[in-house]
Amino acid sequence: MLSPLILIQILWTSLATSSCFVLFALAFALVLKVNRIFNFAQAAVMTTAFYAAYTVVGLASGPGWAGLLAGVAGAVAMSAVLELFGFRALRRRQASSMFVFIFTLIVSELISYVAMLIYGTWPATIFPSLFWPVTLVGTIAVSQWDLMALGGTAVVLAATFAFLRWSRTGQSMTAVADNPDLAEFYGIARDRVFLAAMLLSGLIAGFSMFLYGTRAQVQPGSAIELLLFAVAATIIGGIGNLAGAVVAAFVLAIIQNGSVLFIPSEWQGFLLYAFLFLAIVLFPRGVRLPQRKRLVRRTPAPALGPAES
Amino acid sequence: MPGHPDARRSFALTRRAALGGLGMIGVGGLARGARAEQEPLRFGLAMPLTGGQATYGQDQVRAAQWGLDAVNAADGVNGRKLAAIVLDTQADAQTGIQAVNRLVSVEKVPVFVTAWSEVVKAVAPIANDGKIVELSVGANSPEIARLGDYVYTTFPLADVDITAVAEYSATKLGKKRAAVLYINNETGITAAQVYRDTFTKAGGQIVAYEAYDPKATDWTGQILKVRLATPDIIHIQGLVADTPQLIAQLRQLGLTQPISSYSAVYNPKLIQQLGAAANGVIATSLAPGTEDSPAVKAYVERWQKEVGRPPNGLPYTQYLYDAPFLVAAVLKSLDSAKKPITGENFRAEMLGIRSFDLPLTGKLVINPNHTVKKPVYLMEVKNGAWSELAVVS
C-alpha cells in the first residue's frame, strides 16, 4: 500500500489539484492580513470569475485565453466594487468586525442567487470537456492540466511575493498590515492600499477559479464551500502569515488525499475540521488576530532637572 | 363562468385558485356548491420549482402537466376534469412541510405527489396524521418503504436498480472482482451496501470499497487503492456533480476497466464532458427508452420540438408523466363505485387495484410492503452515444 510509486503519484496529483486551493488561501490570507477582514465575499469574487469565463468560453465559444482574461477581469471588478462600495463605507462608519463579516456572507449569497437566476443551477465547466490528455512519466500519470496548474500557480506565487517585497505598493501593504495608523503617518494612503490589496486578491482568486473551472464542475453555490478550505488553511498557517497559509494549503491538501491510505475513507471530510480544531486548541497563545493598535499618546515627560532660566 | 378552462392553462389557473383559496374559502363555498358538477377533481404536486434542484423539478412538473393534459383529453375521471395543485418545495424539508400542509389542510386533496428523499421523509408525518396518501415519485431511499401507512412510492427504491446492475455484472458480464467507489452520503452509502451484498451473493468478490467526501474534487488516493486491488469492474455511486470528474480521473490514472453507475449519470452531457473516456460506461435506467417503446420515442420528440432539448433526468420525467394516470385510475374507480373521495378510500382503492398499466413506464405493481419492482434497463455508452445493453426484470 505504501509503495513509493503510489506515494509519488498521490504527491504529484495532490500538489497539482491543491494549486487552486493554495491560491484561494493566498487571496483570502492577503485580505485578512492587510485589510483585517475575514473576506467571505471572496466567494462572490470567485463566482463572478467563473461565470464570466464560462460565458466567454462555454456559451460564446471563445478561446481559452479570452476566458481567462474575462475571469480575471470579472474578479478584479467585483473586488473593486466590494471595496469601494462596501468595505470603505463600512470603515467610515466604524462598523464592528461582526457587521463586516455579516456583510461578506450576505454578499456571497446575493451573488450566488444572481448567478442562479442568470445561469441556472446545472453544474457547468468552462470548457465543454473536462478530460485533459495524460502522459506517463514512468508509471506516474501526469495530466496536461497538472502542468498548467502548477506552472500557473508558481508564476502567480512568485509574482505576488515579489510584488509584496519589492514594489512600492506591496511594501505599503506590509506597512499597513503591521500598523495602519503608523503607516499613515508615513504618508501611505490607507484607503488606496486597502483597494490595492483587494484588487490583488481578486486577481489571484480569479486566476485560480479559472483553473479550477477547467477541471471540475461548478454551480452557483460551489464557491462558498471551496472557500472553507482556504479559510482553514489560512488559520492553520497563521493569521498574518502569507507564506504559512500557502504551505498549510499544500500540506492540508496532500494529507487529505493521502489520508485514505491510512484511515477509513469515510472520515476524509472530517479531517479538515479535526485539523482546524487541533490548531485552535494547540495554539493557546492564539493564532492571534491583529488588534487595532491604538496610537499611544505620549505626553511629554516633565523636565526633572533644574529649569533653564 | 366560461366553459371548461383550456386544458393547457389549467395548471396556472388551478394554481391561482389555490393561492386565492385561502382568502376566499368562506365566500367560495356557496358558489362551489352550485358548480359541483363541473368542478375538477384535484391532487397535489409538491416539487422543487426553485432552488438547486429546480432544473430537474421543473422538467418533472412539465412532464406531469403533459400527462394531466392527456388524461383530461381522454375521458378525464368519468367525464370530470382532473387538476393538479402545484406548490414549491425547493427540495428542502421545511419548505416541503409548509407546502404539503397547505395541500392537506387548506386544499384538502386526497393524495399528493412529491419527490426528493428529504422532502418525502419530512412530510410523511403530515400524510400519516391527516390520512392523506403520499406518492413518492422519484426518490429512491430504501427508508421510504418504512415511513408509514400512507406513504407509497411508484418509483423503485435504491435496491432495485443496483441489485440488477450488480447481478448482471457478476453473471452476464462474468466479472469476479468489483471495486466500489461511493459518495459519503445517504444515497451513496445505502446503495453501495446493496451493490456489495448482491455482488458477493452472486459469487463475486469486492476487492475495494472506498467512500469519498461529497466536497472532494480529487480522488487520487481512493483511485490508487482501487488500482492496486486490480478489479475487473468499477462501480461508482455518486452524483451528477462529481461522477464525471471521478471517471475522468480514473481514466487519467490509467484504469481501463469498465465502469458502472446508476441513473444519475444517464444523461447525454456525460458523453460531451468525457469524450472518448465515456465509452464503456454502464448506467441504469428505470424506465423504458426510445428503443423500447414508441410512446417514449414520441415523448422525447415532443420535448425536442416544444422545448428544444431532451428533458433533464428523462426516466424521472416519465414517471411523473404517468403519475396523473395512476391518480385518475384510482379516482375513476372510486367514482364509479360511488365512494366518497377521501385519503383513506384512495389508499384502500389503490391497494385494491394494485396493478396499473402506465403509458410511459409500463406496468406498475404496488406491493403491500410499500415497494414496487420494475424492470431495469441497462444503458451503455457505445461509439459516443447511449445505447441499450440489456433489460433485467
Next chain:
Amino acid sequence: MEYLYTLAILMALYVILAASFNFVIGYGGLISIAHPVFYAIGAYASALLARDAGWPIPLAIVAGALVALLASILVAVPSVRISGDYLLIASIGFQLGVLEAIKNIGWTGGAGGLTNIPALLAPGSNHAIYVALTIAVAIATVVLLRWISRGPYGRAMSAMRDDELAFAALGRNALAMKVAIFALGSGLAGLAGGLYAHYFRFLAPGQFDILQSAALLTMVVVGGLRSTWGPILGAIVLEALPQAITFLDLPPSLLGPLQGILFTGLVLIFMFARPQGLIPAGDIWRGRKAMATDARRA
C-alpha cells in the same frame, strides 16, 4: 389551519433563536455564528433520547437543552480565553465539524436524517396546543433575557463590551461572564431545537448549516441588535415574507433566485441605510465611547 399553526410555531421558535442569538452577539459582544449547531444539538439529543432511549418527551427536551448548554461551554472555554474574535473561527469550525460528524455517524440517521421522532402531542389532539406552548416559551425567553440585560448583570455586560481591560481591572471576571452568556444563549437554542424535533418529527443535518447562520444573523441585524423587540420583529418578518412571496404567483424560474435576491438585497440595504436595525437599541447602559460613535454616525 394546520398551515397557519406550522407557520406560527416556526415563528415562535425563530423568536427564541433570534432573541438568544441577539443575547450572545449583541449583549455579550461575542462573535459567533454557530448558533444553529446548538439548535441542532438540542434537537438531536432530545429526539434520540426520546426515540431510542425511551425517555418521556418533556424530560428529553430539557435534557436536549442541557446538552446544548454543556457543548457550548466546551467550545467557549478554550476559545474565549484567547480573544473574543477568536470565537468566530472556533464557532465556524465547531459547527461544520459537528454537522460533518452527524452525517457520518449511523445512529443519528446520518446525512439522510432522523425520522420517526415521537411527537409530544398525542395523535389527534389539536395542534393549537403546541402553538400555545411554543409561543409561551418564546415569551418567557424574551422576558428572561430582557430582565437580565436591563438589570445589574446587563450593566456589567455593557461594561465588558465597552472596555474589557478596564472591566478586568475592576476585578470582574470577563471570561466567566462570556462563557455564561454563551452558555445561556446556546442552551435556549437547544430548547428551541427540542421543541422543533417533537413537532416536525424529522431532522436533517442540512437544516442547520451556514445558511441557517446567515438567516439568523439577518434576523438579528435587520431587527436591531441589542434591542428587545428587534429580534422578535426580525424573526416574524423574515419567516412571513417568504411565505407571502409564494402567494405572488411568479413564474418558477424567477421565483427562487428572486426570493433570494430580494432577501439578501433587503439585508444589504438595511445594513447601509439603517445599521441599527428596524428597532434601534434603546441602550441604557452604553458607554461614553459608544455614545460618541453614535453622534459621529448621525
